[in-house]
Amino acid sequence: MSQSPYQILVRDLPLSREFDVPASFIAEAMRGLPVREALGGTADDASSCAGHLQLDLYAEGVHVFANGRISGVVMVACSRCIEPMRISFDEPLRVTFLPSAELPADEDEPDEDGVAITEDDLDLFAYDGEVIDLEPLLREQFVLAVPYAPLCAEDCRGLCPQCGINRNQGTCTCEAPGDPRLAALKALKFPS
Ligand SMILES: [Zn+2]
Numbered sequence: 001m002s003q004s005p006y007q008i009l010v011r012d013l014p015l016s017r018e019f020d021v022p023a024s025f026i027a028e029a030m031r032g033l034p035v036r037e038a039l040g041g042t043a044d045d046a047s048s049c050a051g052h053l054q055l056d057l058y059a060e061g062v063h064v065f066a067n068g069r070i071s072g073v074v075m076v077a078c079s080r081c082i083e084p085m086r087i088s089f090d091e092p093l094r095v096t097f098l099p100s101a102e103l104p105a106d107e108d109e110p111d112e113d114g115v116a117i118t119e120d121d122l123d124l125f126a127y128d129g130e131v132i133d134l135e136p137l138l139r140e141q142f143v144l145a146v147p148y149a150p151l152c153a154e155d156c157r158g159l160c161p162q163c164g165i166n167r168n169q170g171t172c173t174c175e176a177p178g179d180p181r182l183a184a185l186k187a188l189k190f191p192s
């Protein structure tokens with residue numbers, strides 16, 4: 001047996017692995033996402049995140065195939081009103097691990113773990129030929145679970161841009177200003 005639930009020795013394949021993903025791991029994976037940072041201190045609340053991974057892994061030559069499911073709950077800030085909201089997901093997971101040397105050539109910069117992943121090859125991960133590391137895969141799954149601009153409700157009314165009141169919870173008497181983005185667009189003169 002290997003020490004960490006995230007590490008799998010290729011010589012032990014095939015095997016199945018199933019475990020809960022600790023909230024601390026999820027919080028770390030999502031560090032730096034604006035909709036997480038907007039939560040401030042509550043983002044570290046251990047009860048606000050949860051995850052569960054189930055994978056069946058087998059090897060064919062140097063290819064390692066992993067099939068299973070990932071589910072989780074993450075806490076983020078609504079992109080309009082900044083109130084905390086939960087995002088739940090439960091997705092099939094199907095990825096292939098390849099020895100680093102066999103990964104397709106890639107112009108992109110490798111990410112901080114040295115794992116180069118192109119947008120076309122999101123389901124390809126590198127490994128060193130002996131040990132499969134599930135951590136980069138897991139981190140990516142939790143980041144991918146968060147939409148670019150999550151909404152607590154489709155009709156969330158957001159914050160008043162002038163006084164900052166949460167319009168879902170109260171009203172204010174601020175005058176509706178002209179949309180500054182429209183004004184800026186009108187001021188633009190496009191060269192022909
Ligand atoms: Zn909202």
Ligand SMILES: [Zn+2]
Pocket residue numbers: 160161162163164165172173174
């Ligand atoms: Zn207002």
